[in-house]
Amino acid sequence: MTSKNANRTLVLKLGLVAVAMFGFGFALVPLYRVLCDITGLGGRLSQQSATVVAADYEVDASRLVTVEFLATVNNNAGWVFRPTTAKMQVHPGELYTTTYYAENLLDRRLVGQASYNVAPSRAARHFAKPDCFCYSQQVFEPREGRDMNVTFFISPTLPKDVEVVTLSYTLYDISGQQPN
Amino acid sequence: MTAMTHEAEHHGPPSNFFQRWLFTTNHKDIGTLYLVFSLVMFFIGGAMALIIRAELFQPGLQLVDPYFFNQMTTLHALVMIFGAVMPAFTGLANWMIPIMIGAPDMALPRMNNWSFWLLPFAFAILLSTLFMPGGGPAGGWTMYPPLMLQHGMSFPFVIFSVHLMGISSIMGAINVIATVLNMRAPGMSLMKMPMFAWAWLITGFLIIGVMPVLAGAITMLLTDQYFGTTFFSAAGGGDPVLYQHIFWFFGHPEVYIMILPAFGIISAIIPTFSRKPLFGYSSMVYAIASIAFLSFLVWAHHMFTVGMLLAGSLFFMYATMVISVPTGVKVFNWVATMWRGSLTFETPMLFAIAFVILFTIGGFSGLMLSIVPADFQYHDTYFVVAHFHYVLVTGAVFSIIAATYYWLPKWTGHMYDERLGKWHFWLSVIFVNILFFPQHFLGLAGMPRRIPDYALQFAEFNMISTIGAFGFGFAQLIFLWVIIKCVRGGEKAPAKVWDGAEGLEWTLSSPPPYHSFTTPPVIPETEAPAR
16 A cells, blocks of 8 residues: 555654644743743743843932832741832832831741732833842741842833832742752 | 455454454444443533532532532533543544545554543543542643642642543544545545545644643643642742643634534535535635634633733734634535525434534624623623533534434444434423523623532522533433434445435445445546535
8 A cells, every 4th residue: 555655754744743732832931931021911020131220210200100019928828928118109210129028927947939020011111120039039937027128110111101000029938849 | 564455355343342342443443432432421521510500500509519519510621522522523533534535444543543542541540530539620621720739639640631632632633634635535636525524634733733732731730740840830930821821722722623523514414404515615625724723823812811911802802703704604604505405304404403503602602702891701600601512512512413313324224213313302402502591691690600609699590501401411311322222223224324415435335344445436527525
């Protein structure tokens, strides 16, 4: 039967397509990240691509933007976690520092890590945090509590109609995933 | 080569039961295995649906605890999608495509055997999770993290069973594509192929294109859970919304995988009982192809509410709406085929006409869901449940039932009981609407999906829906009886079972010989496209 070889090449090709599509599923991960960086989708800007630098801009003293701070503890882990100030009035272009307070309520050592999110998402590209406790592990001894700094500024390129920007942190307990 | 000369001889199946069914490479046997497996899964998934509906008969918690209820909604979907509908279509492809295109068998008979026998193991693993500590999967068939990662023991078993189902359907799809492209009888050009072969060819490409993406997504779930990756975990900088994007990149083509073969079946049945050729053959082919192409561009309409750029929402909304154009072409072509035909209403035709009407209703509710501002109201309500059950039950499942009645005499050599078939049809079509139509109203009024209890104002429609569910469920026992009766005996069926039927499968005796078309049939040059 002559079709036997034709079948073999076709099956090989189709099998390759299947394998390539398996890889494509994984390729969507960096693609998605790039898309989020470009658009601010998901309210997050990866640190590396935070191109806005405070010194590049003049302070726009004529404009006031309200920044609200939120804190969430993931899965009701054993923390107190709250912003020390609930909201601030800021001028675009000026550098500000605020703090979040976290306290370990348990009698054992906890390791925390925070992620953040900016709403509305189209403000995310214009919100920069030169110094932030997010994405680094925070070790808390039993019953320890401390303030953690966030330095941020809003670029004057923030769209004019955005008057309120919300910065939200979620604290995760990653003690279980840490080799001791 | 010895196997080749061996096959060329005309003889029947091996007489040993195990040799015949476990080791078979015969496309008819494997088709039968797929169809029987699918029927078993249809009843298992159906029993789960009845548990769901029984709990929802009244507000409050009566029969099962909420966690078990969620396991039922999850497993009902997985069993029906991967166990009932997809294997049924693969079974029909196995049985019919070789004898429709004049091929002696499928292109890859041994792989065919393997792709079937993966399925019973996959579903044994999936269903065994019900008996594990912590029970079966309960986070919905979409397996969204982080909920999916908070299960007990069942999680890795579910992932591996879905992997097996994926491998099985990818192999089945490769087999169908190779058969259609390489094994057609001389003279059977692509544009002369029966529409069922066309629909399956395109479905095959969809399966190869998206099942591996699902495999990738659930592999990432697995590594997130056990190997410390953070693809979807926000704690490590991942994003659970990413999972939804990857999942629905698979998920939307998947729903067309479950409906395109149905289009092929309906395009075979309606011309037969209208005694006219299919209206607009080539436009039907192009419509299926464009539906398949567009299916890759609309995934995010399943997740408008996650928060998306306005431009993204608009793109996915319009792209979704565009799909209704080729779908409309198909519906109008079926209606035009019936127009001034000399119609008769045997059971396959009844189910086919019900398909056209009820699938169109499901299409319209899909169009409503595609409207972004409206979707925020409809999202995750019973309106969505009503929508996809109209397209999958009165769409995909009705087409499979229609195909079974249509080709059952060909498979068994006996006529089925037409009187029981009519009973089955009328009970099904009445009860299925009692079952799903009120769910539109429930959804519009705000009843969420996947809940075991609900607010009092939803009580009446839920009660009606449950009555419909039990009516529809028990009506399927008639179907089972018709099949058993027809396999055991009955009036002898002629080669050409339906006087209006065209196509190579009707040139073979009923039942066809165990090895058919070992010498390719001659296709007349001028013959109009088959169905």
